[in-house]
Amino acid sequence: MYPEGIPILPEEVLPEVVVEEGVDVVVLSYSDLMNAELGDKVNRVISSGASFMVLGPRDTMLVPSRPTIAVTAVKTGAGKSTVSRAVVRELVSRGIRVAPVRHPMAYGDLSRMAVQRFATVGDLERAGLTIEEREEYEQYVRMGIPVFAGVDYSRILAAAELEGQVILWDGGNNDFPFIHPNYMITVADAMRPGLELSTFPGESNVLAADAVVINKADQAQPDSVRAIVEDVRRLNPRASVSIAESSVEVDDPDSLRGRRALVVEDAPTVTHGGAPYGAGYVAAIKYGATVIDPRPYARGSIAEAYRRYPHMGPVLPSMGYSEDQRRDLAETINSAPAEVVVLGTPADISGIVKDGRRVLRVRYELRMVEGPTIGDLVDEFLKRTGLSGGR
Structure with a gap:
C-alpha cells in the first residue's frame, strides 16, 4: 500500500500531522524516555485530537x-x-x-x-x-x-x-x-x-x-x-x-600514568543514555592519566553531539552511524593533543588512530x-x- 515507502517525519511536527491527516491513534515505538517525557508526548497527542497507545509485551x-x-x-x-x-x-x-x-x-x-x-x-x-x-x-x-x-x-x-x-x-x-x-x-x-x-x-x-x-x-x-x-x-x-x-582494567597501566589521555566512550551511554562518562574515563583516572577535553577539537557531527547533549563530560562519544560521522570522529581523535587514546567502547576502533599514538582498550567485568x-x-x-x- 506504500509503493514509495512510509514517510518518516520529525516528531516536532506530530501535532500538525495528527490534525492534517486525521490521525486516530499515535503509537509509541521507542524507549529510553524519562517518565516526564512520556507524559509530555501523551499530552501533545491528546490535545491534537488523537488517542495515544503504548505497545506492551502481549503485542x-x-x-x-x-x-x-x-x-x-x-x-x-x-x-x-x-x-x-x-x-x-x-x-x-x-x-x-x-x-x-x-x-x-x-x-x-x-x-x-x-x-x-x-x-x-x-x-x-x-x-x-x-x-x-x-x-x-x-x-x-x-x-x-x-x-x-x-x-x-x-x-x-x-x-x-x-x-x-x-x-x-x-x-x-x-x-x-x-x-x-x-x-x-x-x-x-x-x-x-x-x-x-x-x-x-x-x-x-x-x-x-x-x-x-x-x-x-x-x-x-x-x-x-x-x-x-x-x-x-x-x-x-x-x-x-x-x-x-x-571492574575496569587496561593491559598496560604504566602507559597511562602521568600522560595526557583522550577518552573515547560508548556513544549511546554518554549521549541519549544521559551518563557524563563511562568506563574509559574511570580507567584513565584510576591509572593516573590527565584526561584532556576533546570539545575544542570536535569536528562536524561530533561538535553537534556536544551541543545536543550538554551533560557529557570531557569524553568523546564514539559516534559512527554514518561514514560522515566516522570521518568526524577520526578527525577529532587525530587532532586532539593526547599522548594516548583510551577506548572505553567495546568496539575495537583503534584503526582510526593514524598517527602512531598508543591506543589502550578498556576491559570491564x-x-x-x-x-x-x-x-x-x-x-x-x-x-x-x-x-x-x-x-
Whole structure:
C-alpha cells in the first residue's frame, strides 16, 4: 500500500500531522524516555485530537521454544553488557549452548539485515556495521559465541533456536524484551539513583524483573546504592537484589600514568543514555592519566553531539552511524593533543588512530559483592525451566 515507502517525519511536527491527516491513534515505538517525557508526548497527542497507545509485551513479545533469559536495564549505560557476558560465561561453563539475540539496531538497509548472524570478526567487517552495532556484537564474537541480530524477529528467533539450548535476550537502551523470557534480570545504575523510578520503560523492567543487579557500586556513593535498593524493594518485593562492581582494567597501566589521555566512550551511554562518562574515563583516572577535553577539537557531527547533549563530560562519544560521522570522529581523535587514546567502547576502533599514538582498550567485568551471584541467578533460571546444568 506504500509503493514509495512510509514517510518518516520529525516528531516536532506530530501535532500538525495528527490534525492534517486525521490521525486516530499515535503509537509509541521507542524507549529510553524519562517518565516526564512520556507524559509530555501523551499530552501533545491528546490535545491534537488523537488517542495515544503504548505497545506492551502481549503485542510485541514472541513466544520461544527454548528457555530464555533476558537482560534489561533502567537506562542506557547501566552496565547490561557486563551482566550479559557474565550470564553467558556461567551458562557455557555448565556445558549449555547459548544463542545471544541482540535488540534490533535498524540503521541500514532493512531488507538486507532481516536476519544476521555474526560468528567472527570477519563477519562483522563484511557486514559494514556502524560503530554502535559493533559495540554490541563484538563482545560475543571475541568470546567465541555467535550472536544473532537483525529486524525480522520471528526468523531471528527461529535461527537462534536451531543453535542454542538457551536464548539470551540482550536488551538495547532500556527496552523490554521482544522475546518472552522465562527469567528476567534488570540492571540498575548505582551512579544514577532514581532512574529506577523515573524512566520508561525502565521502571516497567524493574516491576517485571525476577532479579535486579545494581551495577557500578564501586563508583557510587553508599547512600546512592542504599536508595536504589530501597526503591527496588518497594517497587518489586518479589525480585532478588544484588550489588555488583564493574571492574575496569587496561593491559598496560604504566602507559597511562602521568600522560595526557583522550577518552573515547560508548556513544549511546554518554549521549541519549544521559551518563557524563563511562568506563574509559574511570580507567584513565584510576591509572593516573590527565584526561584532556576533546570539545575544542570536535569536528562536524561530533561538535553537534556536544551541543545536543550538554551533560557529557570531557569524553568523546564514539559516534559512527554514518561514514560522515566516522570521518568526524577520526578527525577529532587525530587532532586532539593526547599522548594516548583510551577506548572505553567495546568496539575495537583503534584503526582510526593514524598517527602512531598508543591506543589502550578498556576491559570491564562484573564482580558481585552482595546478594545472589550470577551463578545463583542462573540456578534459579535452570530450575524454573527444568534445564540441566547445575553446579
